[in-house]
Amino acid sequence: MILTVTGLSAVRSGRTILHPTSLDIEPRGRIGLVGASGSGKSTLGHMLIDDLNAQGHSVAHVPQSPDEALDPLRSMAFHWRETEVALGLQPGSADQAGLFRALSIEDGDIRERPWGWSRGMQQRFVIAMALISSPDLIVLDEPTSALDPVVAAATMDLLSSFLDGKDTAMILVTHDLGLAARRVDRLMVMDAGRLVEEGSTGDILEHPQTPAAKALSAHRNWMALPC
Amino acid sequence: MLKVNNLVVKRGPRVTLDDINLSLQAGETLAVVGESGAGKSTLIATILGLLKPASGEITWNGQPVREAHPALVMQEPRAAFNPVLSLRRSVMEPIVAQGTVLGIGCLERLCARLELPSEMLDRRPNQVSIGQAQRAGILRALIAAAPLVLFDEPLSALDAVTQKHTAQLISDLQSEEGFAALIVTHDIGYAVAHADQIMVLKDGRVEETTDAQTFALNPVSPYCRALRDAAISLGALEAVT
Numbered sequence: 264m265i266l267t268v269t270g271l272s273a274v275r276s277g278r279t280i281l282h283p284t285s286l287d288i289e290p291r292g293r294i295g296l297v298g299a300s301g302s303g304k305s306t307l308g309h310m311l312i313d314d315l316n317a318q319g320h321s322v323a324h325v326p327q328s329p330d331e332a333l334d335p336l337r338s339m340a341f342h343w344r345e346t347e348v349a350l351g352l353q354p355g356s357a358d359q360a361g362l363f364r365a366l367s368i369e370d371g372d373i374r375e376r377p378w379g380w381s382r383g384m385q386q387r388f389v390i391a392m393a394l395i396s397s398p399d400l401i402v403l404d405e406p407t408s409a410l411d412p413v414v415a416a417a418t419m420d421l422l423s424s425f426l427d428g429k430d431t432a433m434i435l436v437t438h439d440l441g442l443a444a445r446r447v448d449r450l451m452v453m454d455a456g457r458l459v460e461e462g463s464t465g466d467i468l469e470h471p472q473t474p475a476a477k478a479l480s481a482h483r484n485w486m487a488l489p490c
Numbered sequence: 491m492l493k494v495n496n497l498v499v500k501r502g503p504r505v506t507l508d509d510i511n512l513s514l515q516a517g518e519t520l521a522v523v524g525e526s527g528a529g530k531s532t533l534i535a536t537i538l539g540l541l542k543p544a545s546g547e548i549t550w551n552g553q554p555v556r557e558a559h560p561a562l563v564m565q566e567p568r569a570a571f572n573p574v575l576s577l578r579r580s581v582m583e584p585i586v587a588q589g590t591v592l593g594i595g596c597l598e599r600l601c602a603r604l605e606l607p608s609e610m611l612d613r614r615p616n617q618v619s620i621g622q623a624q625r626a627g628i629l630r631a632l633i634a635a636a637p638l639v640l641f642d643e644p645l646s647a648l649d650a651v652t653q654k655h656t657a658q659l660i661s662d663l664q665s666e667e668g669f670a671a672l673i674v675t676h677d678i679g680y681a682v683a684h685a686d687q688i689m690v691l692k693d694g695r696v697e698e699t700t701d702a703q704t705f706a707l708n709p710v711s712p713y714c715r716a717l718r719d720a721a722i723s724l725g726a727l728e729a730v731t
Contacts, residue, residue: 299649300619300652301619382526407724412677412721415720416719416723417720419724439649439650441650441724441726442726445723482650482653482655484679485682485727486679486727487728487730488707488722489707
């Protein structure tokens with residue numbers, strides 16, 4: 264099923280931070296929503312989650328930092344159970360072992376509170392919670408920026424292989440075109456609250472049309488290494 | 491020249507930096523990379539004199555490093571400034587604190603190089619963009635002509651395009667002003683592209699110190715190779731054949 268949102272817009276303190284935006288998301292779509300700070304990409308991400316949930320689709324959200332998703336005073340087991348209940352599942356019915364194995368956190372003790380886990384494991388736990396009910400769409404907002412590089416790369420690899428072959432679509436919201444380019448096949452470029460360019464990853468990397476896409480493409484990595 | 495000899499720092503019974511040695515010439519850039527908790531920020535705090543080493547010494551041209559008034563550029567540009575003061579007041583603080591005199595035309599020259607219009611300095615930190623606030627942070631670090639500037643994750647709050655632009659401004663200013671730069675970063679791409687030497691810290695110890703090109707092309711230890719490969723996997727560096 265194609266997910267469609269139409270005419271999403273947002274105004275904050277009298278200023279339009281998102282101009283009316285419509286988009287379609289195909290099943291298994293791997294989409295990068297990219298743009299500079301303040302371009303409206305996170306706003307669009309949040310609004311499309313609300314809109315699609317209101318339409319009855321299941322959409323999961325992974326925030327930038329696990330601190331935003333986890334209560335420091337509650338055990339990991341509590342978070343898991345609460346998520347199952349919120350999704351209308353029987354507690355204990357989700358395939359916790361399978362998800363933990365897929366994200367390589369099976370050694371984590373779920374009786375611990377978040378601070379008993381490393382940050383990388385916390386973030387993978389949050390991703391596992393997001394995947395509990397095989398959502399139609401998972402939206403990840405800068406999911407690796409709070410992690411060390413080795414852990415960040417491993418987390419993205421584990422997520423990619425888990426999603427491989429599943430119908431769940433993914434939107435990766437990031438300022439970093441270099442990160443998105445390696446993980447998605449379609450890019451949407453935001454600038455000043457508008458979706459200004461959309462196309463296949465290869466096209467936008469090689470033939471960006473708008474100033475925003477040209478800047479992102481030109482600065483997508485620090486340097487090329489002959490290796 | 492900055493010299494750190496056999497530096498050991500403890501927090502309570504725990505050794506947070508263990509036998510650190512490094513040297514950094516004027517005009518050169520050393521990037522200190524490693525995971526969270528590796529001791530990167532502890533190293534900066536110790537060089538600044540905010541933490542007392544258990545043993546070892548830190549000198550600038552043979553004198554205690556604090557006499558060189560090392561400057562610091564912080565990670566969160568807005569949090570680094572007093573929110574109720576104009577940027578101009580904050581930027582001038584090193585001049586006031588050190589009782590030195592601002593060189594004629596120095597402020598204008600640095601503002602121009604940092605692409606900060608002078609009237610921008612009359613705003614408060616929350617009235618400028620985060621990139622502008624960070625450039626004001628760099629201005630504050632350079633205003634009193636510090637010979638040694640420490641950067642603690644100077645780009646991590648900025649977006650990818652602004653990061654590259656700001657890094658280039660720092661490098662250009664360094665060639666003109668000649669300060670030594672010690673940059674703590676978790677961004678291996680930034681370190682490889684802009685540093686002369688890279689020092690990898692792991693669990694408070696030096697894993698490897700090498701020139702940036704060797705690190706990028708032939709990392710010696712498995713850990714350094716993992717860091718380099720992660721940077722490629724995250725798109726910070728691009729591998730071309």
